[in-house]
Amino acid sequence: MAGFLDNCRWPECECIDWGERRNTAASIVAGVLFFTGWWIMIDAAVCYPSQAEMNHAFHTCGVFSTLAFFMINAVSNGQVRGDTYGEGCLGRTGARLWLFIGFMMMFGSLIASMWILFGAYVVPKKEVYPGLAVFFQNALIFFSTLIYKFGRTEDLWG
Template sequence: MAGFLDNFRWPECECIDWSERRNAVASIVAGVLFFTGWWIMIDAAVVYPKPEQLNHAFHTCGVFSTLAFFMINAVSNAQVRGDSYSDGCLGRTGARIWLFIGFMLMFGSLIASMWILFGAYVTQNTNVYPGLAVFFQNALIFFRLWFLSRSLHSAGSAWLKLLLTCDGSGTKDICWHHSPWN
């Protein structure tokens, strides 16, 4: 079941060459997701300023999610593989530990936001919008990280060249059967 989409091909749009603009578009979409998450939370904080409506401690999830976002973005794939980072106190192991802590913070923030949504708002039969704002802030920051990592890191510049010119002819056909995971 692991490789059931290996031979799947998306229909190609011949009007736009995405190979040169892929990273820019992915960065813009990821930035919009991050901005939208914080915008929703700021809106909820302005609309519900009283601690009885939106407890100020609930902002902690978004702060930790943002901190985790910066921690994860600080580590490149080359550092995790050990290609470019050998100095420092722990080298490749330190980069992996840093990345692991960042992912733990990110998932913990997302789970805590769900707990806040259901524990403080849905089960209490109060206005649910502040809880939804906390959840969507963390979910959008999480999906921003997921979207950016799927767009940039899993098909980085070397892998993107491999995927786009897999047969060496210079054609722009995507060949999944030559992926680095096989």
Template sequence: MAGFLDNFRWPEYECIDWGERRNVIVSVIAGILFFTGWWIMIDAAVVYPDQKSLKHVFHICGVFSTVSFFMINAVSNAQVRGDGYSDGVLGRTGAGVWLLIGFMLMFGSLIGSMWIFFGAYVAQNTAAYPGLAVFFQNVLIFFSTLVYKFGRTEELWG
């Protein structure tokens, strides 16, 4: 599965120089997705402040998604490939293990938010907005992680 995006390239437009603005554009898009996810969850917490409608423990999925966002983006692609990273505690292996733990946290949070949405709201026939907020928060943080992690690579942009 390694390198499945190696042969993928964005279309090259002559009117836009992506080379200089690539990191800025990707950072802005990822930031907007991350902000929107947290904004939806904060809105749900304000609209449903009591424990009966939105349990406070459901915020753990968003916190773990945020922690995994930082874990995943702390490791560069060059460190995982072993190009620019040879020192450190475990070198390339440590970077790969750190990235694996980050992705496991991210997918665990995403699966947990689906369980919260379907188990606590859809199956109980209660107001679905708090469950949707938990789910969309984690989905948007997940996509912001992917956009930031893989959008900054030079191979995709040319």
């Protein structure tokens, strides 16, 4: 139960052994998605530098999404299950609470980015690219979090 991809059956390929390279592949895909999200947002900030074209407060969604990425991936699956974590302030309950707060921050950022897209750009019929950049940044960070959290095995460093 290390990840949700354990039960997926892919066609067998003799040239690549994915069992040993799963952590590497998940880390690379998550990193590319995370980088692409920030790259899109930086591109929008450069293309629309004025406050009237793109409100600078809209960058807050990406910052909170990034913080949530680190919060979620700071807790291992074993800590949430209680297999490897028994001490600390709250033990397993604290790990679950930390993970819950991280996911709430992530979902909140994703919902806020949709609200920014439609409320500030689509409905007023303004240029839509800055709103799409905010949304895609948060969506890509969200998917990179899921891939990194659930697409790799527990013994990443071992």
